[in-house]
Amino acid sequence: MFLNLFANLRGDIQSIIQRDPAARNGWEVLTCYPGLHAVIMHRWAHACWKLGLKWVGRFISYVARIITGIEIHPGATIGRRVFIDHGFGVVIGETAVVGDDCTIYQGVTLGGTTLVAGTKRHPTLQQGVIVGAGAQVLGAFTVGEYAKVGSNAVVIKPVPAGATAVGNPAHIIRKEDQARSAHLFAAYGVTPNGDDPLSKALRGLIDHVARQDEQIERLTNTMREAGLCCPKVAEGDKLDQEQLNRLVD
Known part of the structure; x- marks a missing residue:
């Protein structure tokens, strides 16, 4: 042996x-x-x-x-x-x-x-x-x-x-x-x-929220044009998509 x-x-x-x-x-x-x-x-x-x-x-x-x-x-x-x-x-x-x-x-x-x-x-x-x-x-x-x-x-x-x-x-x-x-x-x-699937999931969520923000902004603009009172979103409360994606990467 x-x-x-x-x-x-x-x-x-x-x-x-x-x-x-x-x-x-x-x-x-x-x-x-x-x-x-x-x-x-x-x-x-x-x-x-x-x-x-x-x-x-x-x-x-x-x-x-x-x-x-x-x-x-x-x-x-x-x-x-x-x-x-x-x-x-x-x-x-x-x-x-x-x-x-x-x-x-x-x-x-x-x-x-x-x-x-x-x-x-x-x-x-x-x-x-x-x-x-x-x-x-x-x-x-x-x-x-x-x-x-x-x-x-x-x-x-x-x-x-x-x-x-x-x-x-x-x-x-x-x-x-x-x-x-x-x-x-x-x-x-x-x-x-x-790519880590968690990172992919987070990026997907960030992109989804960014699209939702765009839709909400278009909706509020339409409401204002129709003469309805709609408060503006403060700049500091807006989603910074690029910064969040950099953090995930």
């Missing part, structure tokens, strides 16, 4: 070079990337865990945390070509599953929300998921293939395949076709033109 632990190392290094433009060559990745070191040491720890050497597995993961600043429980399942970029502060819990080709940035927690030992408590990231810096994915649910979790999002429910989740609590802002999403690597889970 231990002889096979390095079988996927070449693929791990190549995947990091593909996803990090700062990586100049394989030797630099092998010697200077703590995320890779954490994954390698986790493979040792996980092998011990599977063999029943629980304390040895925990000790290896403890040493890995001291060296890399990344804490991966030896019981967690980590797939191939997983890239933990920068990595400091990443925590991956005991029953978490991280699929092949996932990317996890610094400060991410894949945490559990229950205290029942022996049950699935942590999330499952399917293939190609990207989790941005500082995001918290909490609970025993699945983040679908090639989904993206934006930086500092707090995800407490499943994310569909190909979707992008942002915010606290996280909400879905867009859903790509899964085949297309598989070819769109988005650093830190940031999706181009992925």
Whole structure:
């Protein structure tokens, strides 16, 4: 078993070079990337865990945390070509599953929300998921293939395949076709033109109120022309549409 632990190392290094433009060559990745070191040491720890050497597995993961600043429980399942970029502060819990080709940035927690030992408590990231810096994915649910979790999002429910989740609590802002999403690597889970739906809703409300103001103004002008008494709206009470839209943006 231990002889096979390095079988996927070449693929791990190549995947990091593909996803990090700062990586100049394989030797630099092998010697200077703590995320890779954490994954390698986790493979040792996980092998011990599977063999029943629980304390040895925990000790290896403890040493890995001291060296890399990344804490991966030896019981967690980590797939191939997983890239933990920068990595400091990443925590991956005991029953978490991280699929092949996932990317996890610094400060991410894949945490559990229950205290029942022996049950699935942590999330499952399917293939190609990207989790941005500082995001918290909490609970025993699945983040679908090639989904993206934006930086500092707090995800407490499943994310569909190909979707992008942002915010606290996280909400879905867009859903790509899964085949297309598989070819769109988005650093830190940031999706181009992925407007927050709350911002869209607020802009829609602002535009609606602005149209209502215009209609009311036309109505009051018509009433005045008809000789009806109609008080004018003070300038300070009028809606400033441009200013409100700037605040939302």
